[in-house]
Amino acid sequence: MPRRSKGEGSVRYRKDLKAYEIRLTVAGQRKSVYLKGPKNRDNDRQADLLRRKLALAYGLAPLEGSPPPLLEWLEAHTEALAAEGRRDNTVYNYVLYLRLVRLYLGNPRLDQVTPEALEALYRCLAAEGYSKSVITHVRNFLHSAYERALRYGRTPHNPVNLAKLPRLPSREAGRELSEDELQRILQAAQDHRLFPLFYLLAALGLRRGEALGLTWNDVDLERGELHIRRALVPNHMTGKVSLGPTKTTGSQRILPLPEETRQVLLAHKERMELEGLYHPEGLVFLSTTGTPLRPENLRRLWLDILKKAGVKRTRLHDLRATFITRIIRQTGNPKLAAALAGHQSLTTALQHYAKVSQDDLKATLRSLKLLPSGNPEEEDKG
Numbered sequence: 001m002p003r004r005s006k007g008e009g010s011v012r013y014r015k016d017l018k019a020y021e022i023r024l025t026v027a028g029q030r031k032s033v034y035l036k037g038p039k040n041r042d043n044d045r046q047a048d049l050l051r052r053k054l055a056l057a058y059g060l061a062p063l064e065g066s067p068p069p070l071l072e073w074l075e076a077h078t079e080a081l082a083a084e085g086r087r088d089n090t091v092y093n094y095v096l097y098l099r100l101v102r103l104y105l106g107n108p109r110l111d112q113v114t115p116e117a118l119e120a121l122y123r124c125l126a127a128e129g130y131s132k133s134v135i136t137h138v139r140n141f142l143h144s145a146y147e148r149a150l151r152y153g154r155t156p157h158n159p160v161n162l163a164k165l166p167r168l169p170s171r172e173a174g175r176e177l178s179e180d181e182l183q184r185i186l187q188a189a190q191d192h193r194l195f196p197l198f199y200l201l202a203a204l205g206l207r208r209g210e211a212l213g214l215t216w217n218d219v220d221l222e223r224g225e226l227h228i229r230r231a232l233v234p235n236h237m238t239g240k241v242s243l244g245p246t247k248t249t250g251s252q253r254i255l256p257l258p259e260e261t262r263q264v265l266l267a268h269k270e271r272m273e274l275e276g277l278y279h280p281e282g283l284v285f286l287s288t289t290g291t292p293l294r295p296e297n298l299r300r301l302w303l304d305i306l307k308k309a310g311v312k313r314t315r316l317h318d319l320r321a322t323f324i325t326r327i328i329r330q331t332g333n334p335k336l337a338a339a340l341a342g343h344q345s346l347t348t349a350l351q352h353y354a355k356v357s358q359d360d361l362k363a364t365l366r367s368l369k370l371l372p373s374g375n376p377e378e379e380d381k382g
Contacts, residue, residue, distance in 0.1 A: 008055040011047045013039045020047035026058045033083045053079045059152030067110040067154050074098050077145040087244070092236040097141045100125060111155045118142070118163035132168035139165060174318040176325045181311045188309035193275075194293075194301065196268040197285045201316065203261050205323030205341050208316060209233045210251070212293050213243055214284040221266055224257040228342060232283075234295055241292050250344030 009024035020035040020043065035050055037043045055061040056068065057080035068076075078098060082091045104124040105117060118139075125135045139160065146158040177185070182202060189198045200211055209231030218227040229252055234241050246252050257265070265284075272278035277290050285293055302316045320341065327337040338344075 008060050009051045011044075011051050013047075022047060022051045022054060024051070024054055024058060024060060026060070031083070050079060054083060057148065057152075059154070067149075069107050070105070070110050070113060071098070071102055071107045073110050073149060073154065074101060074142075074145050077148055080148070081144075088235050088237045089233065093137065094141055097138045100130075100138055101142070104128075110149060111157075113159050115159045115162035115164075118159060119166070122163070122166055126166055126168055135165065135168065139163075174315050174321045177311075177314065177318055177322045181309075182319075182322065184309040185305060185311055188305045192301070192305075193271065193288075194285060194298075196264050197293075197298075198302075198305070198319070199264050200261070201319040202323065203258065204255055205320045205327075207231065207247065207251070207320065207342070208295065208298070210246060210342075212241075212283075212285055212295075212298070216269070216278070216280055216282060216284060219265055219269075219284060221257075221262055221269070224259075224262050226255045226257055228253050228255065232292055241294055246342070248342075248344055251342035253339070253342050255340065 007025070009022060011020055011022050013019075014021050014034075017034065018036065018038070020037070020039075022033045022035065024031050024033075033050065033054065035043070035047050037046075052061065053076040056073070057076035067073075075098065078091065078094045081094065086094075101121070105113070105121045108117070122135055122139065125138065143158065143160040146155065146160050149155040150158055186195075186199060186202065189195045197211055200206055201208070204226065206228070210228050212232035213230045214226075214228075218229060220227070228246060230243050231246050231251075232241055233244050268284070269278060272286075275288075277286050283292060287293055287297070299316065303313070306313060324337050324341050327340060328334050331337070
């Protein structure tokens with residue numbers, strides 16, 4: 001491997017782990033990052049490249065001459081975030097944002113990026129049809145990269161602080177299904193072996209990953225409780241699905257099971273036993289071959305059910321929006337709805353999920369009266 005300056009870390013191959021170990025000392029603490037793979041020349045180069053990127057991102061590499069190019073710094077920043085424990089899908093998104101920067105901003109020197117150039121980048125992304133959410137994420141990614149650069153003396157300023165995002169419309173966060181639509185959907189799904197999954201999404205407002213990640217250990221049919229502990233999520237880097245943590249720590253919760261829901265799950269368990277797919281510690285919802293359900297397959301099934309039910313195209317996640325809206329409408333307690341849905345923030349539940357229907361507006365205005373009761377003319381005569 002190429003020689004390196006003192007303090008820029010080291011690389012060694014660990015036969016016991018079948019991985020390269022990149023060791024660095026950051027702020028007086030030893031940090032180890034691992035790169036899996038067999039030992040060969042190509043992997044030797046990849047491991048040393050990773051070491052150099054991390055040394056750059058943590059301010060260990062001596063600054064010789066001008067600050068680094070923007071893309072080199074963003075790549076180093078991304079590797080450092082991955083080493084700090086960001087989830088695979090989050091790192092995958094960082095790589096996508098980096099590609100957008102490369103495509104629409106180019107590769108100027110880190111200290112030569114201006115607020116005007118960043119605003120032009122945001123406008124280009126908007127013109128290409130990227131959503132407000134994506135553009136905001138790109139902006140936040142750049143901001144954190146420049147904050148790291150400031151911390152380690154790679155640039156004298158953060159231009160992201162001075163660049164303004166263009167005014168962009170917020171994308172509609174789904175819709176509330178009507179009572180008739182919900183009944184037609186459940187009726188269309190009733191004969192399918194995965195009916196209990198759609199029922200659970202509608203009855204308890206679970207996230208898709210939370211429902212797919214349920215194991216029978218999480219289902220207490222005797223006590224009538226459902227424990228939300230993990231989620232089944234697709235890994236965009238590997239293309240596989242795997243069990244992982246819930247969206248946030250606040251998403252972990254224990255939900256009481258209404259009797260109807262308990263009966264639906266009990267019948268599902270009996271069916272799983274007949275199919276030979278039940279295991280006390282296994283997943284509650286499986287494919288016919290006993291493998292975890294892939295989100296894209298579930299989405300295809302959902303679209304088939306909508307077509308069969310005669311309901312216009314809508315998102316599977318709208319079952320959750322419908323649940324939250326109805327809880328708020330029935331109880332008048334947004335905090336209760338947020339707790340049931342696993343939201344730490346009341347604002348999220350109200351802003352993105354609670355919907356206002358025409359019936360809500362009519363019911364509110366129907367009782368509104370400004371004039372005194374009785375006949376105004378009779379009151380004038382008196």
